[in-house]
């Protein structure tokens with residue numbers, strides 16, 4: 001007996017040594033791998049310094065800040081001479097820390113007074129129907145859109161439960177689920193359990209989703225390695241790039257969405273904190289607004305260093321200047337005080353954008369010539385694959401340039417959460433969030449663009465809330 005247990009002990013010691021050695025070998029192999037990664041040859045225009053300085057290069061015209069008119073209005077719109085300049089309309093000054101404090105104050109002030117519902121339309125005319133008469137309710141031309149995978153069935157289910165409780169249970173707008181693969185029967189059955197509103201399950205035509213064939217895979221690979229080395233999430237995930245491109249430019253061309261004008265986008269695992277007692281789509285229709293958001297924040301500059309320079313290049317070609325709306329949200333787009341490095345690394349774009357995991361909009365705006373022609377240009381430039389342009393900054397830049405800023409609406413009254421940011425209104429119909437909190441992590445408060453949206457794009461706010 002004793003002999004055997006001694007032998008056992010010896011054996012397990014040997015096993016231990018083998019395990020330790022094995023781990024050592026794995027560690028060395030991994031170290032070697034990462035060391036090699038760091039030695040990758042970026043000689044083909046892909047070294048990091050070149051990426052972040054890209055906008056200074058050939059083809060991107062530096063601003064000629066001497067043009068008359070630019071200083072006063074902050075923009076010049078002439079053929080071949082389209083320029084924008086941040087003119088600091090509220091004369092803010094000081095370090096980025098001081099600016100952040102000031103902007104945070106502007107944001108917090110917004111939440112001090114209780115709000116109810118928008119005042120720029122007679123909300124009584126768009127109340128929910130009597131539940132008994134829901135089937136004969138005359139809905140607006142609208143659908144709820146969710147791009148999801150079969151594997152996200154639980155997350156989207158949780159979102160829909162909250163969404164139904166907050167809004168759609170009272171209105172029963174149809175859902176359109178979209179996917180780059182066929183939806184499973186299990187997925188469909190689960191969704192039908194959460195709502196009895198009509199549902200369509202759509203597989204996206206490949207040409208709207210797949211990476212275009214003109215993308216140079218070698219260039220893409222080295223650019224994305226560079227981004228990944230800067231810890232940019234999803235840089236190396238091809239499907240994420242397809243998703244961003246799809247939502248930027250193609251979602252409104254999905255055949256099953258042609259019959260709709262308005263959409264409300266939802267995502268897995270988001271929360272709705274407010275009881276919404278008016279028809280949001282009819283509110284957009286009644287006010288002629290083209291887009292609504294809840295959260296508005298800075299982006300990771302490394303993901304879009306050439307988006308703005310490429311856009312300026314486009315606006316300076318042919319007569320493309322004519323698409324720009326003179327009442328666009330330019331100053332918000334160009335702000336350079338709270339996070340000046342972001343603006344510097346993107347050739348003059350604040351990186352402020354509407355967080356698109358929540359969006360309510362008019363697809364006819366995106367389908368229109370102004371937005372669509374610009375998107376085609378962006379797409380041809382390859383930036384969805386050579387960088388990691390998100391659909392949120394692309395939608396936002398398009399809106400800021402081609403829409404009247406008074407037609408872009410902050411749904412202040414809708415409590416909303418997508419990790420880690422939220423909109424939590426001071427209203428009687430909102431529960432379970434802390435009023436005026438921007439993020440569940442305090443250190444992320446510097447990512448909030450609301451201060452500059454309020455100051456630069458919301459004149460006449462009293463009339464709305």
Ligand SMILES: Nc1nc2c(ncn2[C@@H]2O[C@H](COP(=O)(O)OP(=O)(O)OP(=O)(O)O)[C@@H](O)[C@H]2O)c(=O)[nH]1
Pocket residue numbers: 146147148149150152178179180181239240243266267268357419
């Ligand atoms: N069908 C399908 N849906 C996708 C794919 N990639 C992303 N999505 C959906 O597109 C939306 C955005 O993707 P997310 O992964 O949430 O991206 P994100 O919001 O930037 O990142 P997170 O902060 O991780 O949520 C979600 O509704 C996803 O379900 C994909 O490859 N196929």
Ligand SMILES: *[C@@H]1O[C@H](CO)[C@@H](O)[C@H](O)[C@H]1NC(C)=O
Pocket residue numbers: 041043044218
């Ligand atoms: C640069 O790219 C070209 C074309 O993709 C390729 O032929 C060439 O070998 C590359 N040069 C280096 C140094 O990687």
Ligand SMILES: *[C@@H]1O[C@H](CO)[C@@H](O)[C@H](O)[C@H]1NC(C)=O
Pocket residue numbers: 141258259260261364
């Ligand atoms: C809904 O809107 C779409 C896009 O504008 C349009 O093509 C369609 O005819 C509209 N449907 C109705 C019933 O008005």
Ligand SMILES: [Mg+2]
Pocket residue numbers: 267268357418
């Ligand atoms: Mg998400």
